[in-house]
Amino acid sequence: KQCKLTRRANEKYCSQHVPLGVDLAPSSHRTNRRVRIPCPIDASHSVWQEDIESHVSKCSGRVIKPVDEWFCEDCNLDEPITVSHTIPNPEDYIHCIELVTKAVDPGWAPKPLVVSERHIAGIIDRNKEHTKHGTQQEHLVDLILSLQRQEPDAYIEFGAGRGELSRYLALALDHKKPNLFVLVDRDGPRMKQDSKLEQDALAHGYEPPQVQRHKVDIKDFKLDRALPDEKRIISAISKHLCGAATDLSLRCITRSQKECSMICIALCCRHRCSWNALMDESQKWMKERGIDEKNFYIVCKMTSWATSGSRTHMSTNHLGLDSAERERIGLLCRNVIDLSRVHALKMHGIKGSIVKYIDSAATLENYCLVASK
Template sequence: MATSPRTTVEVQVPTEGRCGYFVERKKRFCRMVTAAGRRFCGEHAGAAGMGAEEENIRKRILCPLDPKHTVYEDQLEKHLKKCNSREKPKPDYFIQDINAGLKDETEILDELVPISSLSEEQLENLIKKLRKASNSMNCTLKEQIMSHPALHDVLNDPKNGDSAFKHLKQQASILGNIERLNLLGPRRCFVEFGAGKGKLSHWVDIALQEAEKVYFFLVERVTTRFKVDGKHKKKNSVFERLQIDIQHLCLSKIPVLIKEKLPVVGIGKHLCGVATDLALRCLVETYPAKCKEINEEPEAKRIKNDKTDADNDTLVNEGSKKNELDQRIPVAGIVIALCCHHRCDWRHYVGKEFFKTLGLGPQEFNYFQRMSSWATCGMRETTMETSEINIKKRDDQASDNEDEHEGFRKTDDNPEGLSRLLTVEERKNIGHLCKLLIDQGRIQYLQQKGYNASLQYYTDSFVSLENVLLTALPKQSSTPDSTT
């Protein structure tokens, strides 16, 4: 008769010179180094039931900025100046809500009910409004699926997994479209919005190779691990991360842009709903306005202070030439792969005027942005299981922030309840119309700001369900191919 092996119980003891407090959550002793002759570290002396007198140590209190850690009471003032939880000083390019858009108190909505709670009549009325608004739009987008030699080798690397290959295909096409619009060249400043690890800027840099004076500003509001921009050591290109929400970013306050006056190219891969609107306003509204303020003020002072008429005439002529240059849009172009329309927000949306001309307002917009997620509902039956597995596997170390846009999205539309009213294919078509309507508002906004803008498919739907690219060029520099 076989006997089961005995289980040995490992008895833990604190390491010499380390804290003797047993951390129950971690099932081990604290590993902090203690002062000479002390049993516990300063953090755990109180928790171990040892008074300050008994341990002969100073009293520790909870940090007022973050109660998850403690601090010596007599060093509180010094600690508050260097605590990691303290409010950091804002950079010069931070201006509160500069790209947020106007907040109209009359447009504040009551809490909207879920789409699944709408009556049949209410849902039908929404769909009728959507179809009526869509009748005036060109619902057929041109395909601009491209590639670029910079990614040729890596695209053919057999070590690539399916996910990596799909992202590389998209990056290659975006890079190809940047080149198609004549935006890929020296003396440029590329601003990547929602940069994540910075892979798109990485490939732009590889494509430019030895081009002179190329700057990259990678805008991301959260810290990102496994960044690739830190690996670039080329003398001709400069990478800088701006950890800031696009809502507060003022490009004209960035020293390099002030000094070098290089044309800006705004780029992005899978820029989530509201972030797209904030980026567009940042590029074509607040940045040109601030640049004009900076350029005009010194000129006025110079003309005012001159004494002779001859000098004044010379300066006025020079000033008029300079003003002509300043009137040129400082943004050379925009290339952004769109994403996540269900994360749009009416306050920040740049296409409000477009919606209003169609007789639509914030209430319709908020329902349409929710319904936009239906564009992928046709994939739910086939991707549900895979997506749930991917979500469980995803963590900070393994995922790129853009991965979250590629799979199943949980929304409030309750497909089971809607199936009696709409088929999967009908929901999918309605979702696409919602996306197109929202994007059309962005196109009209860019046109009003002096740009030729267009939408196109930049990759196949099997590579990414979010496969629409927004491109824009100033009208005076648009290529014949850019307006189609």
């Protein structure tokens, strides 16, 4: 496949494919070396050495700390997030498999979600971009509205990305009382849906909701400072909140003075969880079942078997487990992490559970943490 990027005259490569560290200046211009080097801020891209000073001042990979009142560094994290690089041996895996097998009641299973047509029919009718992801959003919206005992003053979408879940929810609410949607994400994705919330409201003749977007890591997000005093009741939502971000969100919620009436977080990527990001009550629950920090990271590694275990071309792995057994163990490991979160919320007076919100044919990451007071 040919690269479609253009290149300068007399140069063999475009800037995307130029070899790093090689002087590409023509022989007649040897006094002006032309070398492509990795960006010192973000090595995923490169820059001409001669332009390094100006590039560093505007590189999108720069970490710029917000000066907003809601920014409070590490307010939702007591110790730095760590990642284990230790390669477990087979005995470690076997030991952890025994631990997770004992930790989860054999009869436990996530509750299935029965979709209510009255909640999602309007979304299907009005959303022309009805796709696989749209179906997941619709099921989550149905779950959110089913859980909601009282209408909150604000919806907080953690790991909001483009803000699609908030948009779907706003479409389903479809009433004249404006809501506040607070979208929290550490990245600034393209094609954000923020303006769509206003456009949808105006198109259907009701007052647009307020939308706040905060570009911040959840560990640094002080929820109380982001909301006016009169906004006392919140609902926390998210679609596929990755790994440790889920635990940081739960810390953020439980450390807030606001009343959280409902939590609905579609879970994913448990292999990216961190021991230090877990709530203290989650850590204690794990330790009571013999899962310390070292074992926890092995459990996290095995959670990926729940989604990769179906690769039938891998007859057995290094432990002699076939694909079906790997998938079963991967699900057990996921359940251990999820149930520790449910326990932590219970210790804060929030009743939670794990729900299977959509069939695995739509997504293998089909579990959702739901909770309400």
